[in-house]
Amino acid sequence: MTAIPRAIPSGFDSGHRFDVGRRWAASLELGFAARQGVTRMVATRHRGPLRVQRPFHPEGRVGTCHVYLLHPPGGLVSGDALAISARVEAGAQALLTTPAASKLYRADSHGVAWSQHTRLSVADGGQLEWLPQETIAFDGSRGEQVTTIALEGDARCLGWEMMALGRPASQLPYASGRIEQRFRLMRDGAPLWLERQPLDPTHPRFLGRWGQGGASVQATLWAVGLIDETEAIEALREALPASPCWAVTIRHGVMLLRYLGLERNEAWDLCERAWQVLRPRLIGREACVPRIWRT
Template identity: 40%
Template sequence: MGAQYRGALKKCLTPCLRRAIAMNQSGAKTERLNPFKPSPSPCQRQNGEGLAQHSLNDLPQRDRNERVHALFQGAAGKKKVADRDRDPSVKVRSVMLAEQFTDKNKQAEQELNPGSSTTAGARNWRASLTLNLTKESNRTILKQAAHQGPLRVQRPFYPEGAQRPHIYILHPPGGLVCGDEIDINARVEHGAGALFTTPSAGKIYRTDAAGHRQCQTVRLHCADADSLEWLPQENIIYDGADGAQTLQLHTSPASRFIAWEITALGRPAADAPFARGAFTQTTLILRDGAPCFFERVALRGEGPGFKEPWGLQGQQVYGSLLAGYVQDSPQRLLQQCREALQTDAAIAALEAGKDLRWTLTRKDDLIILRALCQQSEPIKRLFMAAWSLLRPTLIGVESHPPRIWAT
């Protein structure tokens, strides 16, 4: 359509549609252009019925443009459209093209959301993201970024130089509802490095009466990588949710990585504790394919795991930071980090004012930091302080917080 009609079409779209509906109303069998009427069913098409009663939106772009153009030409334009619609070859061609267009749309939607369905029983929305980072000419590049559904990344940012990009993982819906699934696979190849984070807190909302579970699975491969850092924002588990979260790290003895997860059960600030529902969190680290660290947390609303000393001790936010593998003197690094955190005035103030509890241990060459609190912010500050202490020794560079954390 010419540019001179675009502005007029925007202003006069409703009158045009009314005029289109009112066209050729002389008889029941007269072909009419009804933009609001759906396309004929497959049975109708097979029997030759309803060929001229297709929807304006189902027509190919050229046919649609000709009809809208004709509406601006008065009676002559209407006659041209009517004559054209009476031509059987034109009607059949338009319907065939419309069917092909619809089939391609359905096929593309199915490829984009393989688990989606239009039936009332299928309410899940599956999303996946596959990333592959490689090193080329002393620069880490995002070689592959394949996504399905509402999950993707922005372009890599390089605030630390070409060797170690920051990757922001975006989930536009902002959270998981009943039946939703997120699957993230990231591989950092030999000599490459990357820091992964999220721009905002993840959320798992209340499930439905049928109890459809919300799941998130993250698989990180860094066997031959220079470094990998998984530092997302906290996850908020709403009251009534039924969530499952899994983090897998596939490593080798020479891998260097830092990963943390922070989980807030309920919303204490909104007086909405996690009183109903369930949440399961699994963390698995494999070294050359063999498990070297496994942890599983299974909680239910108002269950004993919330208040018992072996559980959350009455706290509503917990987190774990894992850093490995320390090649030289892991015990010395552990002691240095512990002393620095204990003498940190900011951390001491958080312990006194917000009831922050933390412990720093190690399992062979793996450093483990755990924390409990009533709010997520003190744990985030504790983990950022520990990250700043561990990163220079473990990865060989000073800490450089992602810019998105400051927004």
């Protein structure tokens, strides 16, 4: 079996410092493979507070393997460095999600940043659904999120990322800090979608109509491997509520649905409904909602 891709950046190390050099590292590496038609989690390695619950097969033994990623601290503080990687082999089907929203807390007095690196790879004939619950960034949070997805051959992938900035309901907007997001989606080494987005409330882009426009919630859903992309877009437009907060397009074989608005629940409901529409068209199976989403 191909080795699990490493998401751990160079120099990744742990320590118990409390100055500007503090670094608290955790990593999780997973591997999935088909064994006699059943997807098994065949490899798991972890360091620090990153774990998984035992795999579930709620869609039957030959259905998708559901796995919940657990980070007991529930959020990232200054110096935290998370690295998550997963490899899905040919014929395997995996769905990865989280039990709750992740939180990005305010930076410490030294302004030390946190980091989260995620690398997902899918072999020819494999299928991956990456469906984490939303991330909430507290005012003053500083860090970087890097997501890399490497597809091979006719591998299929559907996923999303959602970010809520600040806590408007508590009158605590995201007014300071800086979060850098980078996303890379490749097929056979060739780029399909590359994106870099700095979230800096002091930059004109943050409030400008040409940029963030003052929106506090954003979400991106992607799907790669749809057979009939035009029909899938029409199905989304019929199923989803009309709103100026979202749009959908196709670029280089990647379907992208974007949300930019003010409501976390609206973004979640939109993405979940879009997943329910797209999943049968992508992997030929109706959506099976992870039960952790309803607890």
